[in-house]
Amino acid sequence: MNGTHRHHLLQLVLSCRKITAQVTQPGTSTIIAMASSSEQEFLAQSRANLYRFPRSNNFWDSKTASRVGEKLGLRLRELGVDAVSIDAEEEISRPVHHRKRVLPLFDSVRRSGIRVDGTDQLNDVIPRD
Numbered sequence: 001m002n003g004t005h006r007h008h009l010l011q012l013v014l015s016c017r018k019i020t021a022q023v024t025q026p027g028t029s030t031i032i033a034m035a036s037s038s039e040q041e042f043l044a045q046s047r048a049n050l051y052r053f054p055r056s057n058n059f060w061d062s063k064t065a066s067r068v069g070e071k072l073g074l075r076l077r078e079l080g081v082d083a084v085s086i087d088a089e090e091e092i093s094r095p096v097h098h099r100k101r102v103l104p105l106f107d108s109v110r111r112s113g114i115r116v117d118g119t120d121q122l123n124d125v126i127p128r129d
Contacts, residue, residue, distance in 0.1 A: 007117060010084040014098055019060050021072045021105060023084055033079060035072035037064050062104045069105035073112025085117040
């Protein structure tokens with residue numbers, strides 16, 4: 001633990017089909033906890049989105065992101081992690097439609113008792129509806 005990231009780093013991997021949140025250990029980049037919309041719990045919703053009309057290219061929304069955040073927060077609490085940080089510059093560089101949909105993920109992690117450092121900068125950049 002030498003300097004820039006004293007906390008575990010929360011990283012998001014986004015695509016039109018799924019959202020994955022992973023937390024890495026400081027200094028080693030080893031993944032210690034992960035949650036994804038491709039897990040068993042989300043399969044029924046994913047299948048429903050495949051066949052809905054009108055068709056959409058996005059298979060996850062802010063509600064799904066929030067549930068992924070809840071699962072991640074519970075897993076982090078089980079491991080005894082009390083704080084994570086995000087790379088605010090990376091999150092700000094995402095397209096606006098992705099940024100708006102991932103804010104509930106960070107809120108859910110925070111509600112589960114995990115401190116999320118770096119989200120205050122996102123709230124200044126992203127207008128909430």
